[in-house]
Amino acid sequence: MQLHNDLILRAARGEKTDRVPVWLMRQAGRILPEYRKVRESVSGFIELATTPELAAEVTLQPVDILGVDAAIIFSDILVIPEAMGLPYEMIEKKGPWFENTIKSSADLKKIRIANPEEDLNYVAEAIKITKKELSGRVPLIGFAGAPWTIFSYMVEGSGSKTFSKAKKMLYTEPELSHQLLDMITESTIKYLKMQITCGADLVQIFDSWAGILSPAQYEEFGLRYISKICDAIDIVPVTVFAKGAYFARKKMSELNCETIGLDWNMSVSASRRLIGESKTLQGNLDPCVLYASDKEVERQTIEMLEKFGGHRHIANLGHGVYPDISPDKVKIFIETVKNWRA
Amino acid sequence: MQLHNDLILRAARGEKTDRVPVWLMRQAGRILPEYRKVRESVSGFIELATTPELAAEVTLQPVDILGVDAAIIFSDILVIPEAMGLPYEMIEKKGPWFENTIKSSADLKKIRIANPEEDLNYVAEAIKITKKELSGRVPLIGFAGAPWTIFSYMVEGSGSKTFSKAKKMLYTEPELSHQLLDMITESTIKYLKMQITCGADLVQIFDSWAGILSPAQYEEFGLRYISKICDAIDIVPVTVFAKGAYFARKKMSELNCETIGLDWNMSVSASRRLIGESKTLQGNLDPCVLYASDKEVERQTIEMLEKFGGHRHIANLGHGVYPDISPDKVKIFIETVKNWRA
Numbered sequence: 001m002q003l004h005n006d007l008i009l010r011a012a013r014g015e016k017t018d019r020v021p022v023w024l025m026r027q028a029g030r031i032l033p034e035y036r037k038v039r040e041s042v043s044g045f046i047e048l049a050t051t052p053e054l055a056a057e058v059t060l061q062p063v064d065i066l067g068v069d070a071a072i073i074f075s076d077i078l079v080i081p082e083a084m085g086l087p088y089e090m091i092e093k094k095g096p097w098f099e100n101t102i103k104s105s106a107d108l109k110k111i112r113i114a115n116p117e118e119d120l121n122y123v124a125e126a127i128k129i130t131k132k133e134l135s136g137r138v139p140l141i142g143f144a145g146a147p148w149t150i151f152s153y154m155v156e157g158s159g160s161k162t163f164s165k166a167k168k169m170l171y172t173e174p175e176l177s178h179q180l181l182d183m184i185t186e187s188t189i190k191y192l193k194m195q196i197t198c199g200a201d202l203v204q205i206f207d208s209w210a211g212i213l214s215p216a217q218y219e220e221f222g223l224r225y226i227s228k229i230c231d232a233i234d235i236v237p238v239t240v241f242a243k244g245a246y247f248a249r250k251k252m253s254e255l256n257c258e259t260i261g262l263d264w265n266m267s268v269s270a271s272r273r274l275i276g277e278s279k280t281l282q283g284n285l286d287p288c289v290l291y292a293s294d295k296e297v298e299r300q301t302i303e304m305l306e307k308f309g310g311h312r313h314i315a316n317l318g319h320g321v322y323p324d325i326s327p328d329k330v331k332i333f334i335e336t337v338k339n340w341r342a
Numbered sequence: 343m344q345l346h347n348d349l350i351l352r353a354a355r356g357e358k359t360d361r362v363p364v365w366l367m368r369q370a371g372r373i374l375p376e377y378r379k380v381r382e383s384v385s386g387f388i389e390l391a392t393t394p395e396l397a398a399e400v401t402l403q404p405v406d407i408l409g410v411d412a413a414i415i416f417s418d419i420l421v422i423p424e425a426m427g428l429p430y431e432m433i434e435k436k437g438p439w440f441e442n443t444i445k446s447s448a449d450l451k452k453i454r455i456a457n458p459e460e461d462l463n464y465v466a467e468a469i470k471i472t473k474k475e476l477s478g479r480v481p482l483i484g485f486a487g488a489p490w491t492i493f494s495y496m497v498e499g500s501g502s503k504t505f506s507k508a509k510k511m512l513y514t515e516p517e518l519s520h521q522l523l524d525m526i527t528e529s530t531i532k533y534l535k536m537q538i539t540c541g542a543d544l545v546q547i548f549d550s551w552a553g554i555l556s557p558a559q560y561e562e563f564g565l566r567y568i569s570k571i572c573d574a575i576d577i578v579p580v581t582v583f584a585k586g587a588y589f590a591r592k593k594m595s596e597l598n599c600e601t602i603g604l605d606w607n608m609s610v611s612a613s614r615r616l617i618g619e620s621k622t623l624q625g626n627l628d629p630c631v632l633y634a635s636d637k638e639v640e641r642q643t644i645e646m647l648e649k650f651g652g653h654r655h656i657a658n659l660g661h662g663v664y665p666d667i668s669p670d671k672v673k674i675f676i677e678t679v680k681n682w683r684a
Contacts, residue, residue, distance in 0.1 A: 161501075164664050167630035171638065214606050214628045246588055247607055264556050265589055286556045288509040296513065322506050 001136045008070045008139055009201060011314050012237035012258040012280050020305060020313050021069040022337040023141070024330065025241075026320030027062040028074040031327055034061050045090040049075050052125035059130045063138055066327065067334055070139050070202070073130060073195070075123055077145030077206055080187050081154050083114035088153075101157040102169075105176055114187035116194040123191075124198045131199035142200030144192050146207035146242065147184040147225035148218075154180065163212055170213075170221050177221060185225045189232040196236050204239040204261070205229060211244015218248050223255070230256040239282060243319065249274040264318030268307040281308060284318035290329040297329055301336040310342025343478045350412045350481055351543060353656050354579035354600040354622050362647060362655050363411040364679040365483070366672065367583075368662030369404040370416040373669055376403050387432040391417050394467035401472045405480055408669065409676055412481050412544070415469055415537070419487030419548055422529055423496050425456035430495075443499040444511075447518055456529035458536040465533075466540045473541035484542030486534055488549035488584065489526040489567035490560075496522065505554055512555075512563050519563060527567045531574040538578050546581040546603070547571060553586015560590050565597070572598040581624055585661065591616040606660030610649040623650060626660035632671040639671055643678040652684025 003009070007021035029035045035058050042048050049055055059074045078088050078096055088098045102108060114120065130140055153159075155166040170177050192203050210222055222242070230238050241261030242248060252260055253275045262271050262283035271281060289300045305315065315337040321330060345351070349363035371377045377400050384390050391397055401416045420430050420438050430440045444450060456462065472482055494508040495501075502508075512519050534545050552564055564584070572580050583603030584590060594602055595617045604613050604625035613623060631642045647657065657679040663672060 159503075161503075162629075162661075162664065164630055164633075164666070167628075168633040171630055171634040211607065215609060217628070244586075244607075247609060265553065265586075267557060267589060286509075286559070287504075288506060288513055291506075291510040292513040319504075322504065324506070 001131070003136050003139055003201070005069055005138045008141075008314055009237060011312065012202060012239070014258075014278075014280060014312055016311070019341060020308070020310055020315050020337055022315040022334050023068040023070040023072065024062070024066075024317055024321050024333075025072075027066065027068055027330075028059050028072055030323040031321055031325050031330060032061055032065060033327075034065060044092075045076070049079070050122045052122050052129055055122070055126035056129035056133060059126070059140075060133055063134065066330055067338075068138070070141050071130060071134060072141040072143060072204075073123065073127055073200070075126070075143070077143070077150065077208075078153060079120055079123065080114060080145060080150050080184065080191060083116065083119035083191070084154075084183065084187055085111040086154055095159040096153060098153065098157040102154050102180055105179075108176065108179060108183075111183065113183050114191060116187075116191040120191060120194065124194055127195055127198040127200060139201035140199060142192060142195030142203045144188045144203070144205060144229075146205045146210070146222065146240075147181045147188060147229075148210065148213070148222040149206065149208045150184045150188070151177070151181055151221075152209045154184075163209055166209075167212065167217075170217055181221060181225050185228050189229055192229065192233055196233070200236065202237045202239065203233060204241060205257075207240070207242040207245065209244075210242035210248070211246075213245075215247040218245055219251060223248060223251055227255055239314075241282070253279060259314060261316070262318060266318070268304075277312070280312040280314060282314040282316050284316070285333065287317045287319045287322050287325070290317075290321070290325045290333060292329075294329070294332050297332045298336045301333050302340060305337065305340045305342075310340075343473070345478050345481055345543070347411055347480045350483075350656055351579060353654065354544060354581070356600075356620075356622060356654050358653070361683060362650070362652055362657050362679055364657040364676050365410040365412040365414065366404070366408075366659055366663050366675075367414075369408065369410055369672075370401050370414055372665040373663055373667050373672060374403055374407060375669075376407060386434075387418070391421070392464045394464050394471055397464070397468035398471035398475060401468070401482075402475055405476065408672055409680075410480070412483050413472060413476060414483040414485060414546075415465065415472060415542070417465055417468070417485070419485070419492065419550075420495060421462055421465065422456060422487060422492050422526065422533060425458065425461035425533070426496075426525065426529055427453035428496055437501040438495060440495065440499040444496050444522055447521075450518065450521060450525075453525070455525050456533060458529075458533040462533060462536065466536055469537055469540040469542060481543035482541060484534060484537030484545045486530045486545070486547060486571075488547050488552070488564065488582075489523045489530060489571075490552065490555070490564040491548065491550045492526045492530070493519070493523055493563075494551045496526075505551055508551075509554065509559075512559055523563060523567050527570050531571055534571065534575055538575070542578065544579045544581065545575060546583060547599075549582070549584040549587065551586075552584035552590070553588075555587075557589040560587055561593060565590060565593055569597055581656075583624070595621060601656060603658070604660060608660070610646075619654070622654040622656060624656040624658050626658070627675065629659045629661045629664050629667070632659075632663070632667045632675060634671075636671070636674050639674045640678045643675050644682060647679065647682045647684075652682075
């Protein structure tokens with residue numbers, strides 16, 4: 001199907017675009033009353049994510065309501081541990097929780113490399129429905145967690161301020177850690193390829209916990225596996241968002257990906273200097289700017305756009321949109337980007 | 343009283359020292375069985391911190407048991423909000439919790455600038471007892487939270503992953519925010535001066551949540567107030583540890599302080615380049631290295647020492663020591679520093 005709006009793909013590939021494309025991390029969900037209505041009709045987050053018709057419905061909402069330049073499939077990065085044999089629950093106001101975690105090589109024998117066609121068929125179905133409903137209006141973004149972030153949850157068993165159990169394993173059991181990271185990486189490559197086969201036009205790798213590793217450890221246990229994924233995906237553009245990994249920006253310029261996501265701490269000029277001209281940059285408004293007055297949202301959005309300069313830029317926040325942000329502020333952000341010209 | 347070991351003070355002032363001094367953030371507490379014994383004898387953390395004899399006892403433990411080159415007074419950064427009129431509880435495994443928070447200018451009228459001589463007399467007493475017991479063996483470090491971090495708790499009311507309520511106030515009520523930050527700053531200056539009068543030989547300012555602000559906001563709401571504190575303290579050396587504020591390192595070189603703390607993400611060479619030669623650097627081993635084998639702890643400690651080069655360096659971890667770290671590993675870290683020569 002021909003895309004009517006392919007701005008984000010062209011920006012990712014470094015082609016000239018009439019204007020800067022815009023979308024938001026976490027746009028599918030939370031902030032929209034329309035989402036909350038669907039969410040209340042089911043037992044919980046996981047039921048919503050695993051019911052293809054509903055996942056497709058909430059994926060489409062921000063396209064219809066907010067006017068973003070891309071949809072992102074409604075799902076969760078933790079479907080990979082689940083498909084590998086570590087199921088999780090999503091506990092309201094607490095976050096994910098795993099009954100079993102990886103503590104030893106014996107635990108490694110109990111899990112498997114995911115078979116997405118079987119274990120994650122519901123994502124494939126959701127993508128197919130979404131693509132049909134989009135009928136080429138905007139591209140669809142597929143995604144997965146980066147191996148280190150997935151590893152963190154599989155070892156820690158829940159969210160954490162320090163992820164010290166996961167980091168401990170890197171220091172005490174480096175071989176076991178690499179084995180697990182290999183299994184996650186292989187699972188993720190298969191999963192992303194399936195998403196692309198079903199219609200994802202671009203994929204993003206989220207490394208939410210990149211910023212808690214030392215530079216040396218991030219190179220060994222983080223980037224090494226992201227690099228394998230980037231090398232394996234050659235059909236669609238790849239975006240890598242490694243939150244907090246400011247120390248790795250130079251190294252990331254060597255990744256075989258099109259776009260690097262910046263969080264709101266990262267200076268645009270320093271990032272461009274470190275990453276070079278051959279990548280598109282995505283980001284990076286502080287999500288809390290959307291708490292400010294309409295005028296201030298507009299002012300800061302324009303300031304951000306000017307810093308990027310309008311070329312090789314995909315506008316976004318520097319983090320997922322926070323749940324208590326008003327959709328009206330999100331609309332101002334989006335409209336400001338759409339109306340701005342370099 | 344003459345100090346027998348003033349390594350840390352001389353390193354802070356940029357004087358030559360025979361070896362690199364070493365201490366650990368959070369050394370007083372948690373990791374030591376001797377601490378846990380004292381902790382179990384009282385009703386909770388706050389009783390321990392507010393009983394001068396006991397606070398002094400646990401302050402001295404790491405000097406006796408671990409052999410660090412400085413003691414740090416056992417206390418908490420949140421005694422300042424309490425002294426300003428916002429009491430808190432420390433909930434086991436959850437962290438601090440405030441019944442009342444600052445939401446409006448009306449709330450600001452309900453609080454006051456702290457009067458440390460009265461409200462924080464227990465800290466003064468603890469310092470006096472500690473100084474007496476130390477009898478010059480090593481210097482005593484006093485401390486306080488940085489205004490932005492204290493502000494975060496006073497507005498948010500508890501720990502948070504995003505501190506989005508606190509950040510929201512900066513965007514929606516900048517004037518109110520500055521008023522509150524001014525009150526915190528004034529309280530903190532009085533508090534640190536009292537600690538110095540009672541015997542603190544060096545003071546450290548902890549900005550635990552520095553890393554969640556954008557560079558522009560950190561300059562306006564963070565560094566500006568730290569700078570005021572540094573300017574007001576001129577008798578003893580000042581250390582500023584702004585966790586995660588890598589983007590502010592260049593600006594921090596202008597602070598009127600002696601030492602800048604680095605977290606484990608910050609590259610030593612880049613930090614030295616950004617901060618220049620006129621400051622001492624403190625840090626920055628990844629706290630999780632202490633989970634590794636004895637040999638690996640030694641290897642990584644030496645690697646860290648070599649990066650700093652042995653001059654204008656105070657060895658430390660890049661974050662507080664984690665509670666489940668073995669004291670034996672801490673001892674290896676400390677001994678390795680003590681035996682190393684540039």
